[in-house]
Amino acid sequence: MEPLSNKRKVIEQKPLNFLERAYLPAIIQGLAITMKHFFRKPVTISYPEEKREFSENFRGMHSLKRDEDGRERCTACGLCALSCPAEAITMIAAERQLGEENLYREEKYAAVYEINMLRCIFCGLCEEACPKEAIYLDGDIVPADYLRKDFIYGKDKLVEAPLNQ
Amino acid sequence: MELTDIIVKFILVFIIFAISLVIAMYSTYAERKIAAFFQDRIGPNRAGPWGIFQPLADGGKMFLKEEIIPTNASGFLFIAGPSLAIMTACIGSAVIPWGQKLTIGSHVIDLQVADINVGVLYIFGVVSLGVYGVMIGGWASNNKYSLLGAIRAASQNISYEISMGLSIIALLMVTGTLSLRQIAEQQHGWHWNILYQPVGFLLFIVCAFAETNRTPFDLPECETELVGGYHTEYSSMKLGFYLFSEYINMFISSAVMATLYWGGYNYPGMDWVLAHTGPAIGPLIGTAVLFAKIFLFIFFFMWVRWTIPRFRYDQLMDLGWKILIPLAIANIVITGIVITLIK
Numbered sequence: 001m002e003p004l005s006n007k008r009k010v011i012e013q014k015p016l017n018f019l020e021r022a023y024l025p026a027i028i029q030g031l032a033i034t035m036k037h038f039f040r041k042p043v044t045i046s047y048p049e050e051k052r053e054f055s056e057n058f059r060g061m062h063s064l065k066r067d068e069d070g071r072e073r074c075t076a077c078g079l080c081a082l083s084c085p086a087e088a089i090t091m092i093a094a095e096r097q098l099g100e101e102n103l104y105r106e107e108k109y110a111a112v113y114e115i116n117m118l119r120c121i122f123c124g125l126c127e128e129a130c131p132k133e134a135i136y137l138d139g140d141i142v143p144a145d146y147l148r149k150d151f152i153y154g155k156d157k158l159v160e161a162p163l164n165q
Numbered sequence: 166m167e168l169t170d171i172i173v174k175f176i177l178v179f180i181i182f183a184i185s186l187v188i189a190m191y192s193t194y195a196e197r198k199i200a201a202f203f204q205d206r207i208g209p210n211r212a213g214p215w216g217i218f219q220p221l222a223d224g225g226k227m228f229l230k231e232e233i234i235p236t237n238a239s240g241f242l243f244i245a246g247p248s249l250a251i252m253t254a255c256i257g258s259a260v261i262p263w264g265q266k267l268t269i270g271s272h273v274i275d276l277q278v279a280d281i282n283v284g285v286l287y288i289f290g291v292v293s294l295g296v297y298g299v300m301i302g303g304w305a306s307n308n309k310y311s312l313l314g315a316i317r318a319a320s321q322n323i324s325y326e327i328s329m330g331l332s333i334i335a336l337l338m339v340t341g342t343l344s345l346r347q348i349a350e351q352q353h354g355w356h357w358n359i360l361y362q363p364v365g366f367l368l369f370i371v372c373a374f375a376e377t378n379r380t381p382f383d384l385p386e387c388e389t390e391l392v393g394g395y396h397t398e399y400s401s402m403k404l405g406f407y408l409f410s411e412y413i414n415m416f417i418s419s420a421v422m423a424t425l426y427w428g429g430y431n432y433p434g435m436d437w438v439l440a441h442t443g444p445a446i447g448p449l450i451g452t453a454v455l456f457a458k459i460f461l462f463i464f465f466f467m468w469v470r471w472t473i474p475r476f477r478y479d480q481l482m483d484l485g486w487k488i489l490i491p492l493a494i495a496n497i498v499i500t501g502i503v504i505t506l507i508k
Contacts, residue, residue, distance in 0.1 A: 023484075027473055034203045034472040044207045 061139030062115055064159045067105050072159065073105035073134035074113065080105035080135055087127060088119035102107045106132075113158060117151040119143045169272070178278055181258050186387035188463075189412035190220040196412075196467050203471040224431045227405035232393065235398050239305040246302025247406035248398065252411035255297045260284040261420050264452035266443035277346060284345035285333060288421055289326075292376055295414065296322040299378075299385060302407065303395035317478070318385035321375055323467045324485040325382075329372035331493035332365045335500040336425060354436070357428035361441060364496045366426045368489055373422060375485070377414040380470040383396030384478060419462035430455040 020023050045052050054060070065073050077095035094111035096104045103109075126135050145151055194209065194217070201208030209216035234243055264276035281287060296319055303315020339361050340348050352358055359366050375382040386394030393399075396407045423429060428449035439447035476484065 022488075027469075030472045031468060034468065038199075038202050039204055040205050041205045042201070043205050046207065046210075 059137035071105040073132045076110035079129040081131035083125045086119045088116045170276040189260045190414040194220045199467045225441035230401040232401040237307045242305035247403045248300025251406045254410035257291045257417040265448040267448045282344045284324045285343045310391045314385045325372045325375035328489035328493045332368035335365045335497045352428040355433040359426045373418045419459045423458040
């Protein structure tokens with residue numbers, strides 16, 4: 001066939017010469033290469049004692065943020081759940097009662113907020129959708145567990161620790 | 166033979182057995198650690214400091230695993246296989262001289278279990294028995310992969326034993342004796358046989374790799390083609406025995422190579438050291454030197470394993486029959502001519 005491009009290269013197949021057939025020079029060369037690696041610093045990172053640094057834009061476990069007064073920012077608008085392509089987020093909204101102003105910033109808040117970490121694909125669309133800057137994927141890697149039900153994270157695991165405690 | 170001599174021999178046998186088993190045990194650890202270093206990794210480091218209890222953990226695991234004997238396996242031979250493998254691996258150490266004669270008070274202790282005048286021949290006999298363990302085990306498993314592995318092991322060992330024997334003949338022409346003790350004594354100081362038989366040593370070490378089934382000649386247990394090779398059906402400590410016998414074989418063949426070619430317990434300046442430390446301590450330094458050589462050889466075995474890939478089967482046979490055997494015969498002829506000319 002006519003070559004379609006000028007990139008074709010005919011590979012010459014020469015029979016091995018004597019030194020190549022004797023294996024020994026190549027073996028000695030190989031031994032030298034492995035010996036060089038013997039004294040090289042290991043590249044292993046001994047997880048969990050050592051951890052690799054996350055990149056700037058790493059998306060890990062979600063956290064629900066509080067404002068500067070320690071009140072939950074989330075107003076249970078549902079935009080995060082709507083934007084979620086994996087349908088991992090569910091929530092139940094509730095109305096703020098009198099005397100709860102120090103707990104929730106808006107008049108409506110999420111009484112239940114659950115993320116199924118097995119469904120979540122860590123795309124960060126919830127983060128982008130949130131109008132209240134309430135959810136960020138700035139946590140660690142989601143830890144392993146034994147049961148599927150234990151991967152549904154509620155507010156106890158997601159909400160940031162209160163400021164003054 | 167007096168009673169004290171018998172007791173001393175028993176103690177010596179016990180010590181050598183213990184040492185070869187401990188070395189085999191820690192060879193598994195060394196292998197994993199060295200493999201890790203060659204691949205820029207750390208290796209086992211969880212069991213104890215630097216992972217030095219790893220072999221104990223592995224051994225404990227081996228003992229606790231379920232023991233499976235396949236229904237269609239030949240019961241007696243299935244058990245005889247690994248037993249034979251480890252037994253032949255262990256008895257090879259009997260004729261190796263571990264040091265010069267030790268003098269404690271009026272007692273002269275020979276650091277060699279049996280000083281027989283056909284030591285080299287004995288080693289060969291034991292080595293060629295070693296293949297029976299593999300063959301019987303592979304055949305008794307009643308499994309095609311095991312059988313293929315066993316056949317490979319048998320043909321490989323027989324092919325390489327020939328060139329190993331031929332390479333030794335050239336050495337025997339130089340030494341003029343089959344006794345390992347005398348061969349070791351002849352290499353006093355720095356008169357090591359490697360200086361007279363470099364090609365013979367090269368042939369011998371290649372064959373030693375093949376006889377111990379180490380990479381690049383580990384076709385009997387070629388995982389990519391034969392699942393596990395001859396020990397596919399084995400589990401628990403019977404598998405452990407097979408793996409263990411490989412490491413003991415490695416230790417013994419390192420000791421044989423050190424004794425035959427690299428001076429055994431001899432080292433330059435040994436007379437001066439012997440005169441200054443006395444006959445009770447001096448020979449032990451020689452033993453330490455011998456063990457240093459053995460460890461270097463074991464390291465070399467592992468170094469090669471983590472460097473080169475496995476041979477293809479036809480390459481293996483080509484190398485054995487078309488290169489090593491002619492080379493060994495040429496070595497004999499040239500050695501003979503040189504000896505005749507010098508005389």
